[in-house]
Amino acid sequence: MPAAPLVGARGSAPGRSGGRTMPAAVNPTRLWGFTGSATLPGSMQPEADRQVTIVFDTRHGNTAAVAQAIARGLGHVPGVTTQLVFVQDAGYRHLAEADLVVVGGPTEQLGESHHLHQFFSRIGGYDFHGKFGFAFDTHAGSGIHGGAAHGIAASLKRLGVEMLSPNASAITVAGPIGTSDSVKLSPGTEAHFEQLGEELGRALITAAAKRDAANRERAAGAYPAD
Numbered sequence: 172m173p174a175a176p177l178v179g180a181r182g183s184a185p186g187r188s189g190g191r192t193m194p195a196a197v198n199p200t201r202l203w204g205f206t207g208s209a210t211l212p213g214s215m216q217p218e219a220d221r222q223v224t225i226v227f228d229t230r231h232g233n234t235a236a237v238a239q240a241i242a243r244g245l246g247h248v249p250g251v252t253t254q255l256v257f258v259q260d261a262g263y264r265h266l267a268e269a270d271l272v273v274v275g276g277p278t279e280q281l282g283e284s285h286h287l288h289q290f291f292s293r294i295g296g297y298d299f300h301g302k303f304g305f306a307f308d309t310h311a312g313s314g315i316h317g318g319a320a321h322g323i324a325a326s327l328k329r330l331g332v333e334m335l336s337p338n339a340s341a342i343t344v345a346g347p348i349g350t351s352d353s354v355k356l357s358p359g360t361e362a363h364f365e366q367l368g369e370e371l372g373r374a375l376i377t378a379a380a381k382r383d384a385a386n387r388e389r390a391a392g393a394y395p396a397d
Contacts, residue, residue: 220252221375224269228258228276228286231354234309237341238275240361241307244368251372258286263294271303271375272332278310278318283326287319291326300331303378305371307364309341309356335374339367 223245229235238255245253256265258276266272276284283291304327308319320338328334341364342357 220250221270221372221379222268223251223253223271223273223372223375224261224265225253225255225273225275226258226261226265226290227255227274228284228290230277230284231343233341233343233354233356234275234277236356236361237307237309237364238273240364241273241275241368241371244365244370245372247369248372248376250376258284258290261290263297266294266297266299266302266330269302270379271305271335271371272299272327273305273307273371274323274327275307275309276319276323278308281318283319283322287323294330298331299327301382302332303335303375304328304332305335305338307339307341309343311345311354312342335378336367336371339364 225238225242227234227238229238242253242255245251254265274287274290276287279285304324306320306323306327308323310318318340320340324334324338341360343354344357345354
């Protein structure tokens with residue numbers, strides 16, 4: 172099956188930024204996303220796959236690995252199509268074409284990264300009511316409450332996005348002092364977020380079907396049949 176598209180991995184990508192180079196720690200070939208057709212009863216059957224855009228920032232490759240895990244989980248759900256977009260290449264159109272917007276990044280100075288701040292500044296004038304969202308971050312623990320995900324979720328809500336699930340954090344651990352081991356995800360993190368991705372996909376199928384049914388009912392009320 173086809174891999175989930177990755178925007179901004181290598182070379183240029185479409186969008187305002189003109190393309191950025193992904194940090195060397197990220198291996199784009201590890202991205203998976205699967206598409207299919209959901210079987211839903213009656214009016215809940217969607218006309219097309221539900222679209223998910225995952226926007227992520229990363230420093231050591233850990234947040235990218237979490238984004239990849241979420242994409243794998245989403246790929247287990249029939250009727251869901253996923254694309255991953257490096258934050259410096261993300262813009263209005265990536266969110267406009269999505270039913271679910273997933274945004275994540277490393278926690279820097281107890282909040283969002285500089286690149287995520289720039290991203291939300293670029294799209295701050297747009298209205299994304301009717302879309303669903305999910306926020307995640309990576310941080311070293313140590314009693315941090317909220318982390319970057321808290322600010323990400325707040326920024327999405329200001330754009331009119333309805334959060335589909337509570338924020339989630341991935342904990343990173345450093346290698347032993349005196350060794351060359353870099354910061355990495357704690358054991359089991361990727362498996363956990365892959366499962367979370369599948370749960371998000373199933374929640375999206377249900378929530379989007381209800382949203383679409385409600386929209387049809389409102390449209391029918393506004394334009395009653397003769």
